[in-house]
Amino acid sequence: MPNWKLINQTLLYDGTFDGLLTIVFDCYTTKTLPQKIASHQTYEPNFLDKPRLIQTDEAKANRIFHGIEKVIGQDALTHSFYCFLCTEANKEITILKYLCDGFEIGPKINQKLTISYVYDVIRMHRKAFGECHRLKGLLRLQEVGPNLFYGSCHPDHAILEPLGHHFMRRLPNQNLMIHDQTHHLCFITNGKTYQIIEDTHLVIPTISKQEKQFQDLWKLFFKTIAIPERKNPRCQMQFMPKKYWQDLIEEP
Amino acid sequence: MDIFQKLKILADSAKYDASCSSSGSKRKNGGTGIGNGETAGICHSWGADGRCISLLKILFSNACIYDCKYCINRRSNPVARATFTPREVADLTIGFYQRNYIEGLFLSSAVVGSPDDTMMLLISTVTILRQEYHFHGYIHAKSIPGSSKELITKLGLLVDRMSINIELPSQDSLKLLAPQKEKDGILTPMTHIAKSIAENKQDHSRKKSLFVPAGQTTQLIVGATPESDLKILKLSQGLYQKMNMKRVYYSAYVSVNQDSSLPTLESPPLLRENRLYQADWLLRFYGFQAEELLDDTHPNFNTLLDPKCDWALRHIDQFPVEVNTASYFTLLRVPGIGVISAKKIVMARRQCHLDFASLKKLNVVLKRAQYFITCQGKTMYPRKELSPSCIESSLLRLERNTSPTSSALWGDQLSLFSHLPPTKEDKVKCLTGNL
Ligand code: SF4
Numbered sequence: 122m123p124n125w126k127l128i129n130q131t132l133l134y135d136g137t138f139d140g141l142l143t144i145v146f147d148c149y150t151t152k153t154l155p156q157k158i159a160s161h162q163t164y165e166p167n168f169l170d171k172p173r174l175i176q177t178d179e180a181k182a183n184r185i186f187h188g189i190e191k192v193i194g195q196d197a198l199t200h201s202f203y204c205f206l207c208t209e210a211n212k213e214i215t216i217l218k219y220l221c222d223g224f225e226i227g228p229k230i231n232q233k234l235t236i237s238y239v240y241d242v243i244r245m246h247r248k249a250f251g252e253c254h255r256l257k258g259l260l261r262l263q264e265v266g267p268n269l270f271y272g273s274c275h276p277d278h279a280i281l282e283p284l285g286h287h288f289m290r291r292l293p294n295q296n297l298m299i300h301d302q303t304h305h306l307c308f309i310t311n312g313k314t315y316q317i318i319e320d321t322h323l324v325i326p327t328i329s330k331q332e333k334q335f336q337d338l339w340k341l342f343f344k345t346i347a348i349p350e351r352k353n354p355r356c357q358m359q360f361m362p363k364k365y366w367q368d369l370i371e372e373p
Numbered sequence: 374m375d376i377f378q379k380l381k382i383l384a385d386s387a388k389y390d391a392s393c394s395s396s397g398s399k400r401k402n403g404g405t406g407i408g409n410g411e412t413a414g415i416c417h418s419w420g421a422d423g424r425c426i427s428l429l430k431i432l433f434s435n436a437c438i439y440d441c442k443y444c445i446n447r448r449s450n451p452v453a454r455a456t457f458t459p460r461e462v463a464d465l466t467i468g469f470y471q472r473n474y475i476e477g478l479f480l481s482s483a484v485v486g487s488p489d490d491t492m493m494l495l496i497s498t499v500t501i502l503r504q505e506y507h508f509h510g511y512i513h514a515k516s517i518p519g520s521s522k523e524l525i526t527k528l529g530l531l532v533d534r535m536s537i538n539i540e541l542p543s544q545d546s547l548k549l550l551a552p553q554k555e556k557d558g559i560l561t562p563m564t565h566i567a568k569s570i571a572e573n574k575q576d577h578s579r580k581k582s583l584f585v586p587a588g589q590t591t592q593l594i595v596g597a598t599p600e601s602d603l604k605i606l607k608l609s610q611g612l613y614q615k616m617n618m619k620r621v622y623y624s625a626y627v628s629v630n631q632d633s634s635l636p637t638l639e640s641p642p643l644l645r646e647n648r649l650y651q652a653d654w655l656l657r658f659y660g661f662q663a664e665e666l667l668d669d670t671h672p673n674f675n676t677l678l679d680p681k682c683d684w685a686l687r688h689i690d691q692f693p694v695e696v697n698t699a700s701y702f703t704l705l706r707v708p709g710i711g712v713i714s715a716k717k718i719v720m721a722r723r724q725c726h727l728d729f730a731s732l733k734k735l736n737v738v739l740k741r742a743q744y745f746i747t748c749q750g751k752t753m754y755p756r757k758e759l760s761p762s763c764i765e766s767s768l769l770r771l772e773r774n775t776s777p778t779s780s781a782l783w784g785d786q787l788s789l790f791s792h793l794p795p796t797k798e799d800k801v802k803c804l805t806g807n808l
Contacts, residue, residue, distance in 0.1 A: 232720045235731045244736075258417040258427075262472045270471065288473070293404045295471060312404070335468050338380060342469075345384040346430060347420035350627050350641055356423025360416070370474070371418060 125154045125221070131170045134213075135177050136160035138205050141213055142182035144175050145220055149185070154221075158213035185220075193223040196231055200246045203253075206279045207245040215241050253280040257287050259361070260299065261370045263336070265326040273300045273368050281308050281317065289315055300325075336370050343371035374455060380465070382455040386435040386446055387481055390538070390592060391622035395427040395476035395511045397587030398533040406507025408470055408477070410533065410587075415476050428479035428513060429469050433457055433494055437483035441551040443540070443597050445629045446483050456485060459498035466502060470510055477511030477533070478502070488519035492528065499531045511587070519558040522565055526584075529569060534587040534619070537563050542605050546598035549634055563589070567616045588619030595649060596642040597626040597635060601672035606652055606663040613656065623649045648674040655680060658712055659705045682708045682768050685745060689761045692745045693752060696732070697722050708768070709741030729753060740771055 125148075132155045134140035144158055161174060189197050201216050218238040223230040233239045253276075262270040270292075276284075281301040285308030288297055293312035300307045305320045328336075357373060366373060398410025416425040434456035435446040445452060466478045480498060485491050495514055502508040513534040516525055529535055537559055541547045544556050566589050573584035591612065593605060605623075612618040625641035652674065655661040659681075666680050667673070675683040685692065685708050694703050696718055704715040714737045721727060721735055728748045732739060743753040744764045 229724075233724050234717060234721045235725060235727075235734050237734070240734065240736075254413075254415070257411070258415040258473075258476075260473050264472070272473070290402060291409050292407060292471065293402060294407060335472060338377065338465070339469060339472070339474050341377060341380055342384050342429070343418060343420065343426070345381055346388050346426060347422040347424070348388055348627065349422075351422040351424075351625075351643065353423035354421065357419045357421060360419045360423070360425065369418070370472075373419070373421070 125152045128153045128155055129171065130155050131157040131159060131164075131172045133159055133161040133164055133172050133174045136162050137177060138202060139179060139182035140175070140177040141205060141216065142185045143178045144213075145217055146178075146181040146185045147175060148217060149221060149224065154217070155214070158217065160213075188224070189220060192227060193220070193230060194228040196228070197223055200231070200242050203246040203249045203283075204242045206253075206283075207249040208278050209245055209248075212245055215245070249278040249280055252276055252278050253284050253287075255365075256280070256284055259365050259369065260284070260288070261368060262288075262295075262297070263328050263370075264332045265298075265328055268294075269296045269298070271298045271300065271325060273302055275303050275364065275368065276301060277303065279304055281306055284308070285310060285315060285317070298323075340371050376461060376465070379455045379457055379461070380431070382453050383432045383435060383457060384430065386432045386483075387430045387479070389445075389624060389627065390430065390479070390481060390515075391424075391624045392479065392513065392536060392590055392592060392620070393425050393427050393430070394534075394590075394620065395513075397619065398511050399586070400509040400511075400533070400583075402509050406509055407467065408508050408510030410509065410511060411476070417473070417475055427476045428511065429466055429475045429477070430479040431457070431462070431481075433462065433480060433482035433491070433498065434485045435483045436485050438486070439484050439551075439553045441540075441554065442630060442632045442635055443550050443594065443626065447630065450630065457498075459494060459501055462498045463501040463506065466510075467506055467508065470508070475510075477513070479513040479515075481515035482517065484517060484519075488517045489521055489524060491517045492520040492524040496524065496528050496531070499528065503531050513587075516562055516566070518554050518562070520562065522562070525562050525565055526569060529566060529585045530582050532585060534590060535566055535585045536590040536592070537566075538592040539608075540592060540594050541598055542593050542600045542608050543598070546600065550597065563591070563616055567618075570617065589616065590620040590622060591618060592622040592624055594626050595623050595646050596638060601667075602645070602649065602652075602674050603663065603667040603669070603672040605649060606656070606667060609649075609653055610656055610663045621653060623653070644676060645674070648676075648680060652680045660702045661706075677769055678765075679708075681706070682741065686761060686765055686768070689764070693747045694745065695747050695750065696727055697749060707742050707745045709738055709743075709745075714738070714742075741768060744768075 132144050134144055148154060157170070164172065166172065189201070197220070201220060204212055204216055215238045219230070219242045230239060256274055256276060260272045260274055262272040265271045281299065281304065285299050288299060289310045289312060295312065297310050298307055300320060300323065307318050307320045307323055309316050309318060361373060394414055396412060396414030399412055400410040402409040414427065416427050418426040420426055436454040436456055437446045437448055440448045462480065469475045470477070480495055482491050482495060485494070499512055499514060502512065512532040513536065514528055514532045516528065516535050516537045518537060539559055541550055547554060547556055566585060569584050570589065573581065593608070595605065609621040612621055623646050625643050625646040626638060627641045628635065628638050652666050655666065656663065666684055674680055685706070694707060696704065701715055701719050704710055704718060705712065717735045717737065718727065721731070726749055729739070732748065739753070744767065
């Protein structure tokens with residue numbers, strides 16, 4: 122870690138990736154390292170902290186974004202982004218240290234796995250990415266209107282956007298609503314553009330008879346395809362932990 | 374017969390095929406049509422047997438004209454028969470895909486009419502999917518033994534993966550249990566597919582059509598016939614080398630028929646199947662040869678230890694190895710060190726010397742490896758405690774505590790972390806927010 126001045130301050134941002142990059146920009150240009158970084162939505166004030174809100178500045182964020190790409194490489198962008206989606210505490214300061222060090226060292230930073238914040242960024246990336254990948258398989262869509270498909274999920278990490286993208290590219294002729302019930306957000310797309318909205322006014326329509334038939338066919342297939350002589354509920358549970366079951370159509 | 378009854382019969386008949394992978398396809402969707410391929414593959418669910426469900430795995434028909442003795446659908450068995458229409462299969466696939474139940478279709482069939490008739494039915498099904506629905510999702514088709522070259526080529530141009538199951542690992546067993554299938558009826562088309570894939574790879578013209586881009590696989594039944602593990606593993610090795618096979622699947626034999634030429638097994642030999650998968654993995658990714666793992670004096674796997682531990686104990690003179698200097702492939706031969714750990718070690722040691730504490734920081738699991746490595750010349754335990762018999766008993770204790778999860782090898786999840794970064798396009802779109 123370069124010799125930056127530690128300042129006794131908590132920096133707050135608006136919870137967006139651009140907001141965090143704005144802080145990275147400020148810290149990088151002033152060579153200072155804050156005590157803590159937190160999103161102002163989740164921040165709980167405490168007597169000892171001196172919080173300061175940093176306004177998100179898109180121009181600064183873009184410069185850092187392209188700087189990362191150029192100096193540290195694409196991988197560093199992906200690492201930081203997925204790490205940012207992870208819900209672990211202290212992810213922000215970990216990303217800051219990782220990026221600042223990365224600007225000094227370049228792409229080789231990713232090999233320095235014995236440095237804890239490098240290891241942690243990559244570990245958190247895996248955690249969030251892993252959940253996103255899992256949900257690419259486990260999300261179930263239901264037809265709730267003519268060519269309108271709805272899917273509900275309860276992810277631990279804030280992976281709705283990359284998850285939504287996957288489905289937008291995969292099923293471009295369907296209108297999709299992907300509902301993140303943990304973070305109360307909904308990804309809406311017509312196959313060409315998308316939007317993420319809060320779910321406060323979301324009404325989930327009921328399903329048609331034809332939809333019911335597909336669900337029943339799937340349940341039948343699911344039951345039939347297992348080999349009874351090889352029953353292995355532990356293994357099944359290990360790959361598909363119980364917390365995912367609530368959003369499935371089939372009954373494991 | 375309604376679609377529910379057909380699905381029940383024809384999924385039930387397809388369940389013994391072990392193949393479930395949906396990896397290796399890069400088919401893109403340019404904004405029209407439905408679906409795309411995901412190189413790393415995606416598992417959509419896990420059945421009660423712990424196997425990953427990724428594809429709609431069904432037979433087109435189970436009304437077979439053949440009489441293979443190990444098969445539930447043999448002509449002489451009194452089971453319910455059903456046959457789909459191409460339209461039914463295509464519609465079911467699209468309906469399931471739109472709801473994200475599956476990654477695509479795995480279509481196989483019993484032989485109805487003749488091998489060529491059956492192939493025609495498979496081809497028309499896949500044609501509806503690709504040309505009418507513009508479906509770019511994954512399709513794995515089983516080629517029917519004995520069908521003509523022209524039809525194989527035609528099918529190969531439409532699907533992502535093709536397989537012809539060898540099922541019985543020797544000619545004698547084949548004669549005994551599947552008298553109507555000839556060895557040539559299996560190997561000739563297999564060679565034809567392998568050759569066409571290779572030629573297609575050579576062809577660099579931009580407009581070329583893909584031929585079986587995700588490669589060819591096959592399946593061997595384990596435990597229905599007397600072949601040793603060595604014989605089976607050598608066969609796999611040959612298939613990987615000569616046929617450029619993508620995967621060989623092993624399927625523990627489930628006794629479904631009573632027949633004097635078949636063994637009666639109380640339960641399928643799952644441990645043996647698991648050992649074969651472990652060894653197969655060692656052949657494909659760890660640089661091992663079949664003859665190193667087994668030989669005529671040990672033709673079958675140790676039931677108590679996994680193949681790599683077993684090999685290491687028999688070659689204890691090659692250990693311990695120094696993690697700071699050993700080559701990548703030497704590291705891979707250390708019990709407990711896998712591809713991910715070996716890569717991490719090689720990467721991290723360029724930056725600093727590694728000791729046991731730094732290995733822990735890298736999350737390298739030392740439970741097994743600790744007996745086989747040194748860090749800067751030091752072993753984890755005093756050397757005199759490291760007699761081969763001590764190591765063996767420690768490894769056996771570990772093995773007992775970790776129950777075998779053979780199904781860990783069924784799915785695609787193992788490749789998950791080796792394919793971490795998503796495509797560039799994905800990153801840019803994800804990171805720049807609204808389009
Ligand atoms: S050809 Fe296939 S379906 Fe027919 S009996 Fe033999 S193994 Fe069974």
